[in-house]
Amino acid sequence: MSKVAVVYWSGTGNTEAMAMAVAEGAKDKGAEVSVVTAAEFSPEQVGQYDAIAFGCPSMGAEQLEEIEFEPMFTACEGRLSGKNIALFGSYGWGDGEWMRSWESRCNDDGANLACNSVICNEAPDDDALAACRELGASLA
Numbered sequence: 493m494s495k496v497a498v499v500y501w502s503g504t505g506n507t508e509a510m511a512m513a514v515a516e517g518a519k520d521k522g523a524e525v526s527v528v529t530a531a532e533f534s535p536e537q538v539g540q541y542d543a544i545a546f547g548c549p550s551m552g553a554e555q556l557e558e559i560e561f562e563p564m565f566t567a568c569e570g571r572l573s574g575k576n577i578a579l580f581g582s583y584g585w586g587d588g589e590w591m592r593s594w595e596s597r598c599n600d601d602g603a604n605l606a607c608n609s610v611i612c613n614e615a616p617d618d619d620a621l622a623a624c625r626e627l628g629a630s631l632a
């Protein structure tokens with residue numbers, strides 16, 4: 493059974509709803525899934541999982557959330573080479589720039605982006621939740 497972590501930060505619940513759907517998709521495919529917030533995750537845990545889904549909304553000016561998520565992710569980056577990961581998150585008024593930057597950062601880290609990232613505007617609708625479940629399934 494593959495072990496999948498869903499690691500997320502969410503201020504108003506939109507990315508959290510996406511995280512729950514990602515977890516559901518991975519569980520339905522038979523994975524053992526841990527859902528943890530950015531504050532609960534540390535680089536030492538990266539090696540414990542076969543795959544990791546990272547979720548963070550667009551904050552600041554097209555940036556990752558800077559108090560909890562960004563420091564956690566920065567600390568994990570040295571361990572992502574060759575790792576199966578996927579990215580998801582919600583945004584507001586932008587055009588997804590934060591996700592494009594985040595993806596290229598992961599590529600520079602040598603991570604294996606296992607599927608297309610999922611982004612959605614504010615609260616995820618049914619299509620976005622379905623895409624999140626697929627993202628989870630592709631990591632399982």
Ligand SMILES: Cc1cc2nc3c(=O)[nH]c(=O)nc-3n(C[C@H](O)[C@H](O)[C@H](O)COP(=O)(O)O)c2cc1C
Pocket residue numbers: 501502503504505506507508549550551552553554555582583584585586587588613614615
């Ligand atoms: C402080 C702050 C900064 C934000 N900056 C951006 C931004 O640069 N681009 C954007 O598209 N949305 C931005 N947003 C909107 C959020 O990404 C959006 O509301 C998202 O749904 C929040 O997800 P969450 O409910 O998981 O916290 C910002 C929101 C806040 C509160």
